[in-house]
Amino acid sequence: MSHTDSMSANAHVQHHFVDSEQQFDSAKLGMWLFLVTEVLFFGGLFVAYIVYRAWNPELFTLAATQLDTVMGGINTLVLIGSSLTMALAIRYAQLNDAKKSFWMLGATIAAALVFMVIKYFEYTHKFHLGIFPGEAYTFTGIDHPKAHIFFSIYYMMTGLHGIHVLIGIGLIGWLMVKTKRGAFSAEYYTPVEITGLYWHLVDLIWIFLFPLLYLID
């Protein structure tokens, strides 16, 4: 922050912070800490996955054949692309280019929606076959007594991830409204930055989920 800033340039600084820099650093640290909690939250599911896979290695290779690698692969590319557009949205916000930032946020939401639509087709296809989570599981195509547990883990992991994608869509939509109103500039783009951090984590979790669930041989 330069000292010659007009008073309005500091209007975003909340009263309990000394300056804009302290506010930005705090927000960023807070978001990183929140991401740590997210990693541990999903970490519990990853542990459940590891335990059940260690006990039933054959189940995982069998059951994974029911997952559509092509759809999962497309979704992986879509999410990686959305991370790029999100990063660009932050960059344009830093460069004071609200218009391009707005469109990049829009592209991110579009990619997230594509992801959810593909996920929807994957889920409905499985429901059609009787692959439901838990006791509702009726599929007979996998010859293993614990096949339903694999899909319970699958639905828990992808379902919670999907909820995070939906939350991301909501947050980015809110950023678009704020961007349209000219709330962000090179001096103040904290919400764009920290939402970006969140979105990258959502992306990263999927990058772990995809090989662990779909690509088992």
Place this chain on the structure above:
Amino acid sequence: MTNTTKPVAIREFPVEEFPETHYLNATKGLKSWMLTLDHKRIGLMYLASVIFFFFVGGLLALALRLELWEPAQNFMDAETYNRVFTLHGAVMIFLFIIPSIPAALGNIFLPVMLGAKDVAFPRLNLASFYIYLGGAMFTLYSMAHGGIDTGWTFYTPYSTNSGSAVISMTFGVFIMGFSSILTGVNFITTVHKMRAPGQTWGKLPLFVWSLYATGVIQVLATPVLAITLLLLIMERTLGIGIFDPALGGDPVLFQHFFWFYSHPAVYIMIVPGFGIISELISTFSRKVIFGYWAVALSSLAIAFIGFLVWGHHMFTSGQSELSTVVFSFLTFFVGLPTGIKIMNWVATMYRGSIWLATPMLYAIEFLFLFTIGGLTGIMLGALSVDIHLHDTYYVVAHFHYVMMGGTVFAFLGGLHYWWPKFTGKMYNETLAKIASVILFIGFNMTFLPQFVMGSQGMPRRYFGYLEQFQTLHQYSTVGSWILGVGFLLVAYYLIVSLVKGAKAPSNPWGGRSLEWMTSSPMPAHNFEHVPVVIHGPYDHHQPIAEFRMGIDAPHHDTTHA
């Protein structure tokens, strides 16, 4: 950076005594409280809530003790008894003790001790309070709808098919987890980013260090509880089969998940208490704390080693021999940093000029009770002994010596220590001392017999018992009444203090940390200047004026909404 640095003058800022306006009356009306972003008001609302739930949990405990007056049924049936002890545990742990020190006292004092105007994220702070209330509502709802009889540990497979309100209860705890996480995130960020000029890590009050370590545990452990409870809820609603052996799942996996959170969680409950004791012992001994870094870093050591000992709850659950040995060793190991603290506190008191005011009385009682609790914990960590004592009253007594004798006594010490600061009123010192002694006697009378019973084989959570235990149970029940009388007395003189207590000076105990360098009660923004820290928080040998240094607050162009 194109800053042209203007020279700033550091000068002493005398404290205004008995201020007309302060944070309690700066704004008025219900809305100014419900929607407040002031950490002190949020802390007060937390304080009122945790005291209320302590009262609820305490009544449940009195009911349990009364039922145990006789070996057979006394006034409630076995099913009710199971629900009452589950609720007692769940209310005391999730609604009282976890938020008690950090979210109530910590919220009020962390920013003040850092010389900051507020926590880093005031809105999240308010949100965490309402999330906590929301979770509490679910708990009350499950109480009204049949209660829950699984014990506060919710072990599978019983919790997957018990007919009681498991879902609403665990969902309530799940929600309260978010509140705890937000508090942790907020505190860690605040300690990192909001310290006053000159306040290096080596000049942080030890209460702040303890809240920091607690924040680390909250952030790392609570999400695992969240996913565990979510899986349990899914187990009950969809039958996902991960924990339920009838569906091919593994109930011991639930225990691993649960204790991965719940062992560190006992440190969420006790570490802030350690912080309070450090403040009390230094202030009332008029001495620099002995081994500042040892006390500060042992909190962090506890936070990290505490994550590696969860298996000591499962010595009898069919764990492999190798893991029980490793977990037993690590459990002994986590006793070390705690022992370091006790030694340093005692060394601080050595040759100090001890002022036995009420808070210090609580601190000394804490030293006795917590040491007993801690050493019996080492006993339980020993494999062969634990096989004998597992699931007996010995465990119940150990847990209460640590949690009640430890955390509750530290909480009471902190409450009395800071009461003049955040209410602006003094309390009746004589009554406070009497109450403290009554509580000490009542506590020991309640829980000491339980060690004996437990070592003789009285199992915990049992509704009926062998006649040979009746005398000890009756001692324990009478002790619980003495405890009840003690707490009523505390409530009485604190209410009197609020209504017509003498006005409190800004520094009644001669403390040296920043909260004593502002008015009682504090102004709405804690300080009218920017405090500058020169000395450590326990440097009682330095002139007090040098603790009141600061620079003029920069003119702020924003209104605070």
